[in-house]
Amino acid sequence: EVQLVQSGAEVKKPGEPLKISCEVSGYRFSRYWIGWVRQMPGKGLEWMGIIYPGDSETRYSPAFQGQVTVSADKSNSTAYLQWSSLKASDTAMYYCARRLVPHDVFDIWGQGTMVTVSS
Amino acid sequence: DIQMTQSPSSVSASVGDRVTITCRASQGISSWLAWYQQKPGKAPKLLIYDASSLQSGVPSRFSGSGSGTDFTLTISSLQPEDFATYYCQQANSFPLTFGGGTKVEIK
Numbered sequence: 001e002v003q004l005v006q007s008g009a010e011v012k013k014p015g016e017p018l019k020i021s022c023e024v025s026g027y028r029f030s031r032y033w034i035g036w037v038r039q040m041p042g043k044g045l046e047w048m049g050i051i052y053p054g055d056s057e058t059r060y061s062p063a064f065q066g067q068v069t070v071s072a073d074k075s076n077s078t079a080y081l082q083w084s085s086l087k088a089s090d091t092a093m094y095y096c097a098r099r100l101v102p103h104d105v106f107d108i109w110g111q112g113t114m115v116t117v118s119s
Numbered sequence: 120d121i122q123m124t125q126s127p128s129s130v131s132a133s134v135g136d137r138v139t140i141t142c143r144a145s146q147g148i149s150s151w152l153a154w155y156q157q158k159p160g161k162a163p164k165l166l167i168y169d170a171s172s173l174q175s176g177v178p179s180r181f182s183g184s185g186s187g188t189d190f191t192l193t194i195s196s197l198q199p200e201d202f203a204t205y206y207c208q209q210a211n212s213f214p215l216t217f218g219g220g221t222k223v224e225i226k
Contacts, residue, residue, distance in 0.1 A: 035215075037163075045155075045163065045206055047215040061214035062120075095162055103169055104210035105153040109162035 002026035004110035019082035022096030029077035030054040033099035040092040125218035131226040138194040142207035151211040
Protein backbone atom coordinates (compact mmCIF):
# COMPACT_ATOMS: atom_id res chain seq x y z
CA GLU A 1 0.00 0.00 0.00
CA VAL A 2 1.28 3.42 -0.95
CA GLN A 3 1.55 5.65 2.11
CA LEU A 4 2.93 9.03 3.03
CA VAL A 5 3.28 9.37 6.80
CA GLN A 6 4.08 12.77 8.21
CA SER A 7 5.71 13.73 11.48
CA GLY A 8 3.62 14.89 14.41
CA ALA A 9 2.23 18.28 15.37
CA GLU A 10 4.69 20.98 16.40
CA VAL A 11 4.37 23.98 18.71
CA LYS A 12 7.18 26.48 18.28
CA LYS A 13 8.08 30.06 19.14
CA PRO A 14 8.71 32.79 16.57
CA GLY A 15 12.30 32.73 15.36
CA GLU A 16 12.82 29.02 16.02
CA PRO A 17 13.87 26.62 13.25
CA LEU A 18 11.78 23.61 12.28
CA LYS A 19 12.02 20.59 9.99
CA ILE A 20 9.00 18.36 9.37
CA SER A 21 9.08 15.07 7.55
CA CYS A 22 7.11 12.89 5.15
CA GLU A 23 8.08 9.20 5.06
CA VAL A 24 7.10 7.30 1.95
CA SER A 25 6.36 3.58 1.62
CA GLY A 26 4.83 1.28 -0.96
CA TYR A 27 6.60 2.60 -4.05
CA ARG A 28 10.06 3.59 -5.23
CA PHE A 29 10.70 6.92 -3.52
CA SER A 30 13.18 8.23 -6.08
CA ARG A 31 10.76 7.84 -9.01
CA TYR A 32 8.05 10.32 -8.04
CA TRP A 33 8.06 14.01 -7.17
CA ILE A 34 6.83 14.96 -3.71
CA GLY A 35 5.05 18.25 -3.17
CA TRP A 36 4.16 20.34 -0.13
CA VAL A 37 0.86 22.18 0.34
CA ARG A 38 -0.06 24.68 3.04
CA GLN A 39 -3.52 25.16 4.52
CA MET A 40 -3.88 27.99 6.97
CA PRO A 41 -6.65 27.67 9.58
CA GLY A 42 -10.05 27.81 7.90
CA LYS A 43 -8.51 28.61 4.51
CA GLY A 44 -7.80 26.97 1.18
CA LEU A 45 -4.88 25.06 -0.29
CA GLU A 46 -1.59 26.67 -1.38
CA TRP A 47 1.11 24.88 -3.34
CA MET A 48 4.54 25.55 -1.84
CA GLY A 49 7.05 23.50 -3.80
CA ILE A 50 8.11 20.11 -5.05
CA ILE A 51 11.17 17.90 -5.08
CA TYR A 52 12.28 14.99 -7.23
CA PRO A 53 14.10 12.65 -4.83
CA GLY A 54 15.97 11.00 -7.70
CA ASP A 55 18.22 14.00 -8.20
CA SER A 56 16.90 16.49 -5.59
CA GLU A 57 15.65 18.90 -8.26
CA THR A 58 13.30 21.39 -6.67
CA ARG A 59 10.70 23.92 -7.82
CA TYR A 60 9.17 26.52 -5.53
CA SER A 61 6.14 28.75 -5.68
CA PRO A 62 7.35 32.38 -5.78
CA ALA A 63 5.27 32.97 -2.65
CA PHE A 64 7.40 30.50 -0.71
CA GLN A 65 10.78 30.80 -2.46
CA GLY A 66 13.37 31.76 0.15
CA GLN A 67 10.91 31.17 3.00
CA VAL A 68 11.19 27.39 3.19
CA THR A 69 13.51 24.63 2.01
CA VAL A 70 12.36 21.32 0.57
CA SER A 71 14.76 18.37 0.71
CA ALA A 72 14.77 14.59 0.44
CA ASP A 73 16.82 11.68 1.76
CA LYS A 74 16.73 8.60 -0.45
CA SER A 75 18.38 6.48 2.24
CA ASN A 76 15.23 6.60 4.37
CA SER A 77 12.61 7.48 1.71
CA THR A 78 11.76 10.72 3.47
CA ALA A 79 11.03 14.22 2.24
CA TYR A 80 11.42 17.28 4.42
CA LEU A 81 10.11 20.83 4.70
CA GLN A 82 12.10 23.21 6.83
CA TRP A 83 12.14 26.75 8.11
CA SER A 84 15.17 28.57 9.46
CA SER A 85 13.15 31.09 11.42
CA LEU A 86 9.44 30.62 11.99
CA LYS A 87 6.86 33.41 12.05
CA ALA A 88 3.41 33.43 13.61
CA SER A 89 2.01 33.53 10.07
CA ASP A 90 3.53 30.08 9.42
CA THR A 91 0.84 28.58 11.66
CA ALA A 92 -0.93 26.12 9.39
CA MET A 93 -1.48 22.51 8.43
CA TYR A 94 1.18 21.26 6.02
CA TYR A 95 0.57 18.34 3.69
CA CYS A 96 3.01 16.36 1.60
CA ALA A 97 1.66 14.63 -1.49
CA ARG A 98 2.90 12.54 -4.40
CA ARG A 99 2.91 14.33 -7.73
CA LEU A 100 1.74 12.53 -10.88
CA VAL A 101 3.54 13.53 -14.04
CA PRO A 102 2.54 14.67 -16.63
CA HIS A 103 -0.85 15.38 -15.07
CA ASP A 104 0.74 17.58 -12.39
CA VAL A 105 -1.77 16.55 -9.75
CA PHE A 106 -1.33 14.99 -6.34
CA ASP A 107 -2.74 11.48 -6.06
CA ILE A 108 -1.58 10.34 -2.61
CA TRP A 109 -1.46 12.65 0.41
CA GLY A 110 0.06 12.50 3.85
CA GLN A 111 -2.17 13.00 6.88
CA GLY A 112 -0.82 16.49 7.49
CA THR A 113 1.41 18.11 10.12
CA MET A 114 -0.04 20.96 12.16
CA VAL A 115 2.52 23.66 12.93
CA THR A 116 1.63 26.26 15.55
CA VAL A 117 3.91 29.25 16.03
CA SER A 118 3.14 31.32 19.10
CA SER A 119 5.05 33.28 21.68
CA ASP B 120 0.28 33.17 -11.75
CA ILE B 121 -2.94 31.63 -13.01
CA GLN B 122 -5.87 32.55 -10.76
CA MET B 123 -8.57 29.94 -10.19
CA THR B 124 -12.04 31.15 -9.22
CA GLN B 125 -14.65 28.72 -7.93
CA SER B 126 -18.36 29.30 -7.64
CA PRO B 127 -20.40 29.11 -5.60
CA SER B 128 -18.34 29.34 -2.43
CA SER B 129 -20.95 27.20 -0.71
CA VAL B 130 -24.03 25.25 -1.73
CA SER B 131 -26.77 23.65 0.33
CA ALA B 132 -28.19 20.46 -1.11
CA SER B 133 -30.11 17.35 -0.17
CA VAL B 134 -29.22 13.71 -0.55
CA GLY B 135 -30.06 12.68 -4.10
CA ASP B 136 -29.63 16.18 -5.56
CA ARG B 137 -27.50 16.94 -8.60
CA VAL B 138 -24.76 19.40 -7.67
CA THR B 139 -22.61 21.38 -10.07
CA ILE B 140 -19.52 23.39 -9.10
CA THR B 141 -17.76 25.75 -11.47
CA CYS B 142 -14.09 26.68 -11.74
CA ARG B 143 -12.76 29.43 -13.98
CA ALA B 144 -9.10 29.99 -14.85
CA SER B 145 -7.69 33.47 -15.46
CA GLN B 146 -6.11 32.19 -18.68
CA GLY B 147 -6.46 29.12 -20.85
CA ILE B 148 -5.19 25.89 -19.29
CA SER B 149 -6.31 23.38 -21.94
CA SER B 150 -7.55 20.36 -19.95
CA TRP B 151 -4.96 20.63 -17.20
CA LEU B 152 -7.38 20.73 -14.31
CA ALA B 153 -7.97 18.57 -11.26
CA TRP B 154 -10.66 18.36 -8.61
CA TYR B 155 -10.16 17.36 -4.98
CA GLN B 156 -12.50 16.60 -2.10
CA GLN B 157 -11.58 17.50 1.45
CA LYS B 158 -13.49 16.48 4.55
CA PRO B 159 -12.96 18.27 7.90
CA GLY B 160 -9.70 17.27 9.56
CA LYS B 161 -8.64 15.15 6.60
CA ALA B 162 -6.21 15.49 3.71
CA PRO B 163 -7.56 16.31 0.26
CA LYS B 164 -8.46 13.41 -2.00
CA LEU B 165 -7.98 13.46 -5.77
CA LEU B 166 -11.26 12.95 -7.65
CA ILE B 167 -10.69 14.06 -11.24
CA TYR B 168 -7.60 14.88 -13.29
CA ASP B 169 -7.12 16.13 -16.85
CA ALA B 170 -10.51 17.84 -16.45
CA SER B 171 -12.59 14.68 -16.95
CA SER B 172 -10.59 11.57 -16.02
CA LEU B 173 -11.92 9.81 -12.94
CA GLN B 174 -9.26 8.81 -10.44
CA SER B 175 -9.21 5.09 -9.63
CA GLY B 176 -11.66 4.18 -6.89
CA VAL B 177 -13.76 7.34 -7.17
CA PRO B 178 -17.51 6.70 -7.60
CA SER B 179 -18.93 7.30 -11.06
CA ARG B 180 -21.44 9.84 -9.74
CA PHE B 181 -18.54 12.30 -9.89
CA SER B 182 -17.75 13.74 -13.30
CA GLY B 183 -15.76 16.62 -14.68
CA SER B 184 -15.94 18.60 -17.88
CA GLY B 185 -14.57 21.67 -19.59
CA SER B 186 -11.47 22.96 -21.28
CA GLY B 187 -9.74 26.27 -21.80
CA THR B 188 -10.92 28.50 -18.96
CA ASP B 189 -14.24 27.05 -17.78
CA PHE B 190 -14.69 23.78 -15.94
CA THR B 191 -17.36 21.98 -13.96
CA LEU B 192 -17.50 19.24 -11.37
CA THR B 193 -20.85 17.45 -11.21
CA ILE B 194 -22.11 15.09 -8.54
CA SER B 195 -25.05 13.35 -10.19
CA SER B 196 -26.80 12.14 -7.02
CA LEU B 197 -25.43 13.53 -3.78
CA GLN B 198 -24.68 10.96 -1.10
CA PRO B 199 -24.22 11.57 2.65
CA GLU B 200 -20.48 10.99 2.37
CA ASP B 201 -20.16 13.72 -0.30
CA PHE B 202 -20.70 16.60 2.10
CA ALA B 203 -17.27 18.20 2.01
CA THR B 204 -15.26 21.04 0.48
CA TYR B 205 -14.19 20.74 -3.14
CA TYR B 206 -11.16 22.41 -4.71
CA CYS B 207 -10.04 22.78 -8.29
CA GLN B 208 -6.34 22.98 -9.19
CA GLN B 209 -4.75 24.07 -12.43
CA ALA B 210 -1.95 21.84 -13.68
CA ASN B 211 -0.98 23.90 -16.71
CA SER B 212 1.99 25.80 -15.33
CA PHE B 213 4.00 26.60 -12.23
CA PRO B 214 3.14 27.78 -9.69
CA LEU B 215 0.33 25.27 -9.39
CA THR B 216 -2.71 27.07 -8.00
CA PHE B 217 -5.96 26.05 -6.35
CA GLY B 218 -9.38 27.56 -6.35
CA GLY B 219 -10.79 28.96 -3.13
CA GLY B 220 -13.02 25.97 -2.48
CA THR B 221 -16.74 25.16 -2.55
CA LYS B 222 -18.36 23.82 0.59
CA VAL B 223 -21.23 21.41 -0.04
CA GLU B 224 -23.52 21.48 2.97
CA ILE B 225 -26.59 19.57 4.03
CA LYS B 226 -29.86 21.35 3.30
